[in-house]
Amino acid sequence: MNSVITSSWVLALAPEISLLVLLIIVLIYDRLIKPEERRQIGLVSAWGATVILLLTLGLWLFGNEPNVQASLRDSLIWGGMLRHDLITLVFRVMFLVALIVTSLISMDVEKLQRGEYFALLITATVGFSLMASASDLIMLYIGLETASISSYVLAGFLTKDMRSPEAGMKYFVYGAFATGVMLYGLSLLYGITTQTNLYVIGSILTGAQAIPVEANAVLLLSAAMIVVGFGFKIAAVPFHFWTPDVYEGSPTPFTAFVSTASKAAGFAVFIRVFTAGALGTPNPSREWWAMLVAMCIVTMTLGNLAAIYQKNIKRLLAYSSIAQAGYAMIGLVTFTPDGSGAAMFYLLMYVFTNIAAFGVIILVSNITGSEDLDDFRGLSRRSPYLAMIMLVALLSLGGIPPTAGFLGKFYLFRAAVNAGLWGLALIGILNAFVALYYYLSIVKYMYLYRSEEEHISIPVSRAAQVGLAFSTFFVLLLGVYSGPAFEWTLNAANAFYALIG
């Protein structure tokens, strides 16, 4: 780890720095415009995020940042605090896409047309981005808390509403508890190794000299405690209790954001800690491996079974998102480059899919004022395009071709089978069947049921049109032509594993 600041370090951090600049622009813009033009704040945020996304991709394509060939030593930047590799880039793209589309679909929700709301979305994105690139216990914790604290406020943002502060409070209590437990796990890890850099810890624990037996027990305890923080972020069973309530009570655009970006950030932490070997060589003989597999199976099954009984569409998608986290975990617990690549591809397509679904929910509930499944009666006659977008999103969540969800699941299950985890793949496939039942029951409400209001179409603003069209386009594109995107995530995983050894 060098300690001289180079231009490459600054370029590596350029997206986060630009996000902070955007944050200040949004806050100043909010003070300058007339109250009736408030809607424009979302547009500024979306445009800014788009520019940053292009900048990030441009630096990669033309500036060779991140450098895929860099050694582990060179990819650790800022004194070993951050690691700049392809995985950082993949996750950054996910977060920025989530920020862009969330800003667009937030614009028409009147209570959210405030500078603070978009500013907090941006700080949360910075937090996620730092989590995904963290390579030090300090950075991991700070990134996690930057994201979490912004999220608590966003969940409770609608102070006049009865349910939103309650959602914020529940999110806060569960979140603070989980990160507290995780922090204690990190302190034990530090106590065993005297190091705070995850890769140095990894090289000590995976090294030749055996660590004492009693340290092994402490290591297991530390792993269990870190799993609490990670499980909370991705909403895995048994750390999922906050999910339905927070998803239901929070402002819907934020629900879309937290169900995609926050979950992806949780998985990034998994890769940075468990896959990197910071808790010992990741392989099926580890004691904590069995714990993760059990968590994966229970998460899939319980999420799907609970979703069947939901009547509120946000709660339904909350349980569905718990189940989806279970699927993505299948890829990660294989601890092969294939599996991790597949999981990252799955998360990428999940960002597009879930935000499209929530976008439709926002537009419908803006008119009906509630989020019951009954509001979706006759949607295909009311607004055929909205119904079609919802259909595509639901098919993708259920894993039906020609949507991205099918390929995402296919790659995951293939990686599991190749790694010899037949049972896990089989449980995943069975779960996908169960999930189809409730996804298709929403389709039934939209296409088969009639309602008295079906002659009143639902107004869709230009911003929402762009946001929804953008995500639906990618859901379909990744479904029929996934090659380059999958290769990209696979390369990221391969490069990561090659340096871990």
Add this chain to the structure above:
Amino acid sequence: MPEVTIDWYVALSVILFSIGALGVLLRRNAIILFMSIEMMLNAANLAFVAFARHLGDLDGQVLVFFVITVAAAEVAVGLVLIVTIFRTKKSINIDEIHLMKG
């Protein structure tokens, strides 16, 4: 007088952590809940500082500064949420915060 070794500090931090965790799980008053969460964070801080001193490494002590700062920010947000809820509910008992079934 026995010498105070690293074990004592770690034992104390485990005790503090357990009290904090049990407090979060058992107490129903939101303010006490927050205090318990703070206690968990400080137990981790104590462990970090003790390890850092014992191992002769400064990183752990630096980390604690960050944790203290973050904890202050976190509690500020938590108190804001309590005040917001208190305005509508006139109560901070978290058993009465159950508009949504969870």
